Amino acid sequence: MRLKNSLRQNLVIFVIIFSFLAIYFAKPVESAQTKTQKKPTPTPTKKKTTPTPNKTAKATATPKPKTSPTPTKSPATTTFPQIIATAAGARVRAQASTSSAELQRVKLGTLIKVLEKTSNDWYRIEIPAKPKNVVGWMSGQVADDWDTNKKEEIYRRLVDKNYKPTGLSFLDASELFDFLGKVQNELKTSKSLPEYGYKQLLVLKQTLKAIPFGKDKENPYKSFLKANDKSVVYSEPAGEWFARSNLFWDLRKKYENSPTAEEIAWSATQNPLPGECEGYVNCYLFLIRSTDAEYLNLYPSGKYSAEALKNIQNQLDPIVDDLAEKKIYTGPSDVSDRAEFNRLISEIRAVISRLPIPEVERQKSIQQLTQIAEAFR
Secondary structure: OHHHHHHHHHHHHHHHHHHHHHHHHHHHHHHHHHHHHHOOOOHHHHHHHOHHHHHHHHHHHOHHHHHOOHHHHHHHHHHOOEEEEOOOOEEEEOOOOOOOOEEEEEOOOOEEEEEEEOOOOEEEEEEOOOOOOEEEEEEOOOEEEOOHHHHHHHHHHHHHHHOOOOOOOHHHHHHHHHHHHHHHHHOOOOOOHHHHHHHHHHHHHHHHHOOOOOOOOOOOHHHHHHHOOOOEEEEOOOOEEEEOHHHHHHHHHHOOOOOOHHHHHHHHHHOOOOOOOOOEHHHHHHHHHHOHHHHHHHOOOOOOHHHHHHHHHHHHHHHHHOOOOOOOOEOOOOHHHHHHHHHHHHHHHHHHHOOOOOHHHHHHHHHHHHHHHHHOO
């Protein structure tokens, strides 16, 4: 019995010792295995590259807001055409009909954006305005397709359509005057510049002539006069506004080699001057020297030379007729006025003496000047 108990105890001790040893040696193995298993764990750290797709995603997303406006801008600049107003006070209507309500008017030469065009030649247009753009319709009778490459051709057509030598209303004349200024500013190398400049001055005269008497302090006349104050002058006796004559003479000098130059000079001769002489001889001589005599000085064999000489004689006739009694005309009264008187007589005589015409045709004017000079010596 004791032997059995002793064996059991020894067996138990052996099992305990064996188990202990098994546990002891199992830990290093387990730790080695865990270490070898933990070594690959850095592999997931390679997942640091996973943010890269996020960056690329951001990069692809970034251009989207930048590129998205592009399609909306391109139709406005390349798809929509433009038209140009071909008449003064061109009407914009609510519908494509001449009986439709008038929304607005646009000036001659205005460029307008087109939204669409109908088969019966009406344009749906948009005009910038505040607080909201005006959208309406314009007839092809007062508008035409615009082409930058054909600017000079289109401008020529508009000038020919709207210009008249006489009979323009204030609205038509004032808008054509402004348009001709625009044409000259934009077509700086055009061969037609002398013509455009000349027509602008003739249109200015018509514009001023169309201002109703006593209405120059009211708009639109007041605003036009203010905008062009350096080009106009008021004549108190006539109660009218005149274009300044120096504008014609300066334009002639600018384009003196053009075929239009002589016509410009003759118009300068015919342009009225402000004020009146009231019988003062120096004043009449000054008018002759600065008009008809100046034309003859520049164009002694000109188209209008015979007429200019006749004008001079007609202006001197009443002075000569009054020399005996001097009831109407008076001569210079002081030294400076006498010097001016002698200078004007001398200059007019020199111009007439150089005219390539028979002596008998010159003689009347020369004799008139001599008589006046002796009478007021």
